[in-house]
Amino acid sequence: MPFILALDEGTTSARAALYDQQGRRIAMESAPIAPRYPQPGWVEQDPEEIWQAQLDAARRALERCGVPGREIAAIGITNQRETTILWERASGRAVAPAIVWQCRRTAGYCARLASSPQGAEITRRTGLVVDPYFSASKIRWILDHVAGAQARAEAGELAFGTVDAWLVWKLTGGRVHVTDPSNASRTMLMNLAAGEWDDVLLDWFGVPRAVLPAIAPSSAVVGTTDAAWLGSEIPIGGIAGDQQAALAGQACFRAGLSKNTYGTGCFALLHTGATLPSSANRLLATRAASTDARAQYAIEGSVFIAGAAVQWLRDQLGLIASAAESEALAASVPDTAGVYLVPAFVGLGAPHWDPDARGILTGLTRAASRSHIVRAALESIAYQTRDLVVAMEADAGQPLRELRVDGGAAANDFLMQFQADILDRPIVRPADTETTALGAAFLAGLAVGFWRSVEELEGFWRVERVFEPRMAASQRERLLAGWAEAVARCRWRA
Numbered sequence: 001m002p003f004i005l006a007l008d009e010g011t012t013s014a015r016a017a018l019y020d021q022q023g024r025r026i027a028m029e030s031a032p033i034a035p036r037y038p039q040p041g042w043v044e045q046d047p048e049e050i051w052q053a054q055l056d057a058a059r060r061a062l063e064r065c066g067v068p069g070r071e072i073a074a075i076g077i078t079n080q081r082e083t084t085i086l087w088e089r090a091s092g093r094a095v096a097p098a099i100v101w102q103c104r105r106t107a108g109y110c111a112r113l114a115s116s117p118q119g120a121e122i123t124r125r126t127g128l129v130v131d132p133y134f135s136a137s138k139i140r141w142i143l144d145h146v147a148g149a150q151a152r153a154e155a156g157e158l159a160f161g162t163v164d165a166w167l168v169w170k171l172t173g174g175r176v177h178v179t180d181p182s183n184a185s186r187t188m189l190m191n192l193a194a195g196e197w198d199d200v201l202l203d204w205f206g207v208p209r210a211v212l213p214a215i216a217p218s219s220a221v222v223g224t225t226d227a228a229w230l231g232s233e234i235p236i237g238g239i240a241g242d243q244q245a246a247l248a249g250q251a252c253f254r255a256g257l258s259k260n261t262y263g264t265g266c267f268a269l270l271h272t273g274a275t276l277p278s279s280a281n282r283l284l285a286t287r288a289a290s291t292d293a294r295a296q297y298a299i300e301g302s303v304f305i306a307g308a309a310v311q312w313l314r315d316q317l318g319l320i321a322s323a324a325e326s327e328a329l330a331a332s333v334p335d336t337a338g339v340y341l342v343p344a345f346v347g348l349g350a351p352h353w354d355p356d357a358r359g360i361l362t363g364l365t366r367a368a369s370r371s372h373i374v375r376a377a378l379e380s381i382a383y384q385t386r387d388l389v390v391a392m393e394a395d396a397g398q399p400l401r402e403l404r405v406d407g408g409a410a411a412n413d414f415l416m417q418f419q420a421d422i423l424d425r426p427i428v429r430p431a432d433t434e435t436t437a438l439g440a441a442f443l444a445g446l447a448v449g450f451w452r453s454v455e456e457l458e459g460f461w462r463v464e465r466v467f468e469p470r471m472a473a474s475q476r477e478r479l480l481a482g483w484a485e486a487v488a489r490c491r492w493r494a
Contacts, residue, residue: 011102044099181195189201217293250404261407266302327414
């Protein structure tokens with residue numbers, strides 16, 4: 001069995017990748033998934049479309065290489081986190097659209113909860129800031145707005161899952177209902193230290209324990225697929241939320257190593273090993289994907305809109321024909337001519353946690369061109385990442401030596417150089433920037449003995465390019481002052 005299959009279900013696409021025993025990606029296929037925006041700030045997806053897109057990508061990856069299912073040693077799953085699905089156990093049909101992690105429909109509920117006596121205790125138990133980002137308030141919304149859902153949930157007729165649990169349920173024909181600690185820690189229902197569902201939190205959110213999946217290690221065989229899907233019964237050996245999977249794919253298995261993923265959003269994680277972190281700077285404490293049963297932790301900062309800002313330029317404004325075009329346009333002008341974009345389309349994430357902030361394009365003059373606006377969008381990704389890293393360094397009590405990067409936008413040389421300049425730290429780009437899928441493959445391969453050790457996996461990680469900072473300190477400070485003013489403007493209340 002010479003291959004591992006990684007299923008990488010993201011916010012806008014489902015991908016499937018095949019890896020050989022040297023950790024080399026030999027194939028990757030993708031299928032799009034359409035988000036829906038029924039109201040301002042609301043984001044939904046069709047759970048069945050998520051499943052079908054992921055199955056289609058997996059089948060095409062195997063067909064492309066002529067690899068039968070019997071030659072797959074194990075499957076690893078990684079997924080967009082916090083996105084919430086409730087389905088009928090009997091039929092496997094979702095009772096409502098999936099509420100996507102970006103959705104802000106529960107902002108009012110979370111604001112009231114955050115200011116209540118329970119708010120601080122929720123953070124203490126979960127490591128999370130009370131925010132619509134996480135799954136618990138999304139579950140509460142579905143139970144409140146789907147007729148009979150609360151009673152059916154209490155009767156054990158419904159099942160909840162983040163996307164990983166939904167895919168495992170589908171792949172196993174409903175035999176297995178499971179998640180892992182990295183995903184469970186993002187629901188706001190798991191006790192971070194214990195690694196178990198917390199009865200106090202379940203009571204406060206009114207979520208019946210009967211709907212919850214079991215929590216299994218990130219690297220462990222949890223079941224086998226139905227042969228009908230991929231031609232053979234294949235062990236499912238790895239599960240991790242996308243950002244924790246990317247941390248593993250960057251070979252950040254040890255305390256002190258960090259990475260930033262440039263996807264739809266932007267997510268910086270610092271591995272803290274067995275030490276349960278506590279942030280004084282409004283970052284999140286979360287579970288890292290463990291390679292055994294022992295708990296591993298990380299500090300995380302989350303930006304809601306990163307690559308999605310470039311998609312907005314393309315799809316809503318028509319300023320670019322493709323995301324790749326943004327690099328040349330941004331480099332065609334020496335600066336943004338004073339233009340700043342703060343893409344707070346669904347509020348601001350860490351370290352602000354302001355669900356009411358809204359996007360703003362500021363500093364416009366008659367001289368502003370398409371190139372300036374496109375450059376401002378790319379720079380906004382780097383500025384938001386810098387805000388996360390500054391908070392992360394303050395929590396860690398020491399500066400980062402370097403930041404490892406991955407995700408689609410990590411291929412943009414202009415963005416990576418500006419990131420190094422505005423952060424004043426080296427940016428290290430690996431040879432394979434699809435580290436989310438690679439991390440899921442690593443976890444699955446370890447579970448079945450396909451790879452022997454973490455040390456073997458660390459040997460697979462290779463640097464493609466290092467971007468060294470070269471901006472003058474005076475210029476950096478001037479640009480950062482302009483960014484801070486733009487952020488303040490987008491949070492202004494009449």
